Amino acid sequence: MEPISVIRSRTVVLPYDDIDTDQIIPARYLTTTTREGLGDAAFADWRYDEKGQPRPDFELNQPEAQGCAVLVAGNNFGCGSSREHAPWALYDYGIRAVISTEIADIFRSNSLKNGLLPVVVDRDTHAWLLANPGAEVSIDLGECRVGLPNGHEVEFAIDGFSRYCLMNGIDQLGFLLQQEEQIRNFERNRPWQP
Amino acid sequence: MSAKSLFEKVWDDHVVVPESADHPAVLYIDLHLTHEVTSPQAFSVLRERGLPLRRTDLTLATMDHSTPTLPVRSFRDLQVVAEPKAASQIVQFEKNCAEFNVTLHGFDSEHRGIVHVIGPELGATQPGKTIVCGDSHTSTHGAFGALAFGIGTTEVGHVMATQCLLQRRPKTFAVNFEGQLGDGVTAKDMILALIGQIGVGGGVGHVLEYRGSAIAGLDMEQRMTICNMSIEAGARAGMIAPDDTTIEYLAGRPMVPQGAAWDEAVARWRALPSDPGARFDREVTVDVSALRPMVTFGTNPGMVVAIDEAVPERSDPNFRKALDYMGVTAGRPLAGHPVDVVFIGSCTNSRLSDLEQAASVLRGRRVAEGVRMLVVPGSQQVKKAAEARGLDRVFTEAGAEWRESGCSMCLGMNGDTVPSGQLAVSTSNRNFEGRQGQGARTVLASPVTAAASAIAGSVADPRPYLAN
Numbered sequence: 001m002e003p004i005s006v007i008r009s010r011t012v013v014l015p016y017d018d019i020d021t022d023q024i025i026p027a028r029y030l031t032t033t034t035r036e037g038l039g040d041a042a043f044a045d046w047r048y049d050e051k052g053q054p055r056p057d058f059e060l061n062q063p064e065a066q067g068c069a070v071l072v073a074g075n076n077f078g079c080g081s082s083r084e085h086a087p088w089a090l091y092d093y094g095i096r097a098v099i100s101t102e103i104a105d106i107f108r109s110n111s112l113k114n115g116l117l118p119v120v121v122d123r124d125t126h127a128w129l130l131a132n133p134g135a136e137v138s139i140d141l142g143e144c145r146v147g148l149p150n151g152h153e154v155e156f157a158i159d160g161f162s163r164y165c166l167m168n169g170i171d172q173l174g175f176l177l178q179q180e181e182q183i184r185n186f187e188r189n190r191p192w193q194p
Numbered sequence: 195m196s197a198k199s200l201f202e203k204v205w206d207d208h209v210v211v212p213e214s215a216d217h218p219a220v221l222y223i224d225l226h227l228t229h230e231v232t233s234p235q236a237f238s239v240l241r242e243r244g245l246p247l248r249r250t251d252l253t254l255a256t257m258d259h260s261t262p263t264l265p266v267r268s269f270r271d272l273q274v275v276a277e278p279k280a281a282s283q284i285v286q287f288e289k290n291c292a293e294f295n296v297t298l299h300g301f302d303s304e305h306r307g308i309v310h311v312i313g314p315e316l317g318a319t320q321p322g323k324t325i326v327c328g329d330s331h332t333s334t335h336g337a338f339g340a341l342a343f344g345i346g347t348t349e350v351g352h353v354m355a356t357q358c359l360l361q362r363r364p365k366t367f368a369v370n371f372e373g374q375l376g377d378g379v380t381a382k383d384m385i386l387a388l389i390g391q392i393g394v395g396g397g398v399g400h401v402l403e404y405r406g407s408a409i410a411g412l413d414m415e416q417r418m419t420i421c422n423m424s425i426e427a428g429a430r431a432g433m434i435a436p437d438d439t440t441i442e443y444l445a446g447r448p449m450v451p452q453g454a455a456w457d458e459a460v461a462r463w464r465a466l467p468s469d470p471g472a473r474f475d476r477e478v479t480v481d482v483s484a485l486r487p488m489v490t491f492g493t494n495p496g497m498v499v500a501i502d503e504a505v506p507e508r509s510d511p512n513f514r515k516a517l518d519y520m521g522v523t524a525g526r527p528l529a530g531h532p533v534d535v536v537f538i539g540s541c542t543n544s545r546l547s548d549l550e551q552a553a554s555v556l557r558g559r560r561v562a563e564g565v566r567m568l569v570v571p572g573s574q575q576v577k578k579a580a581e582a583r584g585l586d587r588v589f590t591e592a593g594a595e596w597r598e599s600g601c602s603m604c605l606g607m608n609g610d611t612v613p614s615g616q617l618a619v620s621t622s623n624r625n626f627e628g629r630q631g632q633g634a635r636t637v638l639a640s641p642v643t644a645a646a647s648a649i650a651g652s653v654a655d656p657r658p659y660l661a662n
């Protein structure tokens with residue numbers, strides 16, 4: 001995983017509420033057995049029609065959306081299925097951070113393990129971002145701040161452990177493996193065995 | 195000691211290393227369920243790092259998601275009925291389970307089925323356990339008083355390697371269902387009504403505890419229907435305290451403790467219910483006496499009305515987009531809206547009692563001309579039990595298809611899909627755009643409402659069809 005410190009990018013805006021992981025990547029792409037190469041499947045049914053042609057009115061298909069690494073979405077992003085293919089697909093497509101007013105628990109947890117930064121902002125900041133697609137934003141993970149081009153800065157919350165792992169590009173399995181002795185003690189001393 | 199909730203008791207019992215400023219809690223997992231779709235990349239991690247699967251005895255595998263529901267008896271059959279990538283995913287899964295010594299209920303097992311159906315059926319799901327699976331509907335197992343939640347594939351790898359997960363403690367949310375259900379109103383209608391009330395993001399960050407007189411009166415299968423859809427309210431888990439109903443259900447199942455160990459387990463389970471005075475971060479009450487059969491009209495489970503209630507009119511663009519997608523008109527009830535497909539199945543409503551309810555409506559009647567109806571039992575055990583009661587004949591004589599177990603049309607990745615533009619009344623849990631197939635439209639409903647709609651050829655109130 002590549003370490004993250006600051007993400008600077010123009011935004012692409014998907015102003016829809018409750019975007020679920022079936023939209024982020026439809027189930028028929030889940031027969032893969034690897035993590036790679038899912039960028040083409042990101043938002044596939046919104047991006048392409050049934051003949052596989054790009055839908056001209058979809059936000060991600062606009063010329064100005066190309067190369068944007070920050071996705072601003074409507075309220076409650078990432079609900080539904082636990083498929084980690086959703087952050088894999090967004091990351092492979094080129095998205096590095098998602099901004100919304102609320103981000104579903106499992107999607108958030110999956111994103112944090114894959115170098116995709118979930119950023120929850122207040123309603124006013126969110127409204128401004130929705131109204132200004134293409135805004136050049138800067139997300140500073142060290143400072144936990146989002147900077148807007150109008151000079152406004154807002155803080156966002158992220159647990160310290162995930163932040164540490166993201167900033168250093170390390171995965172969480174290493175930490176768990178180091179707990180082996182405690183895990184063995186727990187197994188030995190618990191009053192009942194599953 | 196202060197009063198504890200059911201959730202707090204189970205959580206506290208599984209903390210290996212407490213949460214600190216530096217890291218989340220290390221939580222021990224008692225049962226890891228796994229299936230073909232969300233595990234391959236986790237097995238790859240074990241292989242890359244040269245790690246064994248730490249507790250094969252606490253791991254249980256089956257195949258359900260990309261698995262076809264037409265009969266498969268050999269690898270040759272699989273290649274004929276399954277799409278090539280799905281077939282190779284299934285074959286890969288068999289290899290992974292063999293290589294890492296995981297017990298797999300595959301095509302040759304009479305216990306194969308949807309992962310959330312077979313866990314309880316085998317008695318692997320028990321009160322007080324922590325249970326995870328790379329699937330959001332793991333919340334189903336909370337019906338037994340387990341703390342059960344869905345995880346991503348990276349976390350599947352964590353559990354395989356360490357039997358633990360890094361977790362922040364969620365908040366708690368008490369949901370009181372009070373009153374008596376009317377005829378034709380089911381657990382499915384209760385949970386849809388709750389999601390309509392608190393919204394699809396209403397439970398984010400919380401574990402729900404369902405309680406109250408209406409929950410006490412439900413059997414285990416109905417309780418599972420409720421806990422199953424906790425995730426549709428944004429909650430990762432939903433729990434119901436174990437009681438006599440729970441213990442009766444579990445008694446004698448293949449994987450429960452035997453003899454003295456059973457008595458000890460029961461004593462432990464009896465201590466799990468929330469203490470009087472336990473505190474919750476949030477609380478709501480739903481009066482179920484007033485409920486009518488519920489149907490969704492939009493593209494998330496929170497867009498729901500009673501069957502005879504008009505679809506609301508709202509100008510917000512998200513709402514309009516959903517109605518356009520569905521081809522539904524605001525200001526009119528959904529009853530009478532034409533139906534192309536009816537699907538009875540999924541981990542929400544594919545157990546024996548669900549099939550019995552659907553059959554009670556269909557018995558001696560015919561599926562309307564032009565409607566395709568698919569009935570898919572949740573497991574091979576459910577299939578066998580249903581056939582022993584002749585339910586399969588009720589369905590096929592009515593003109594429905596009767597299949598092998600699996601996720602089927604709940605999600606479009608195993609060959610069973612709803613064609614673009616067609617409308618399905620489905621007993622599953624998600625009416626997202628394209629969930630049942632590209633361009634498919636989904637109305638979520640209970641098994642009786644789905645069966646009534648199949649006969650009517652349009653979304654229909656089940657109550658006139660119920661035998662007195």
Ligand code: SF4
Pocket residue numbers: 258259308309310329331539540541542600601604605622623
């Ligand atoms: S039946 Fe549907 S919701 Fe349940 S596990 Fe299968 S795909 Fe998921």
